[in-house]
Amino acid sequence: MDIDEKVKIFYAEFKNDKKYPALKFYEWHGKLTGSCAMGRDSFVKDHGIDLKKDMLTVIKFITLTENSYGGTIINKIKEHYQKS
Secondary structure, eight states, X not given: OOXXXXXXXXXXXXXXXXXXXXXXXXXXXXXXXXXXXXXXXXXXHHTTOOTTTOEEOHHHHHHHHTTSXXXXXXXXXXXXXXXX
């Protein structure tokens, strides 16, 4: 699946103003960017994110990840949400 298709599926799954479990975003970051679990685990630890308890909005996910690994793809998601 190409990145534009992945962005469309992400957009369909996540509403802008709703909170979702951090674990969903953790999984989606891997799907979107190809990031490995070890890298995502390190990111989560460095940012004090509890995958079992924390809830995030799309905006929070974008803000946390747009300047990290796969940031260009995250910015495509950001652009998609800004258009709507």
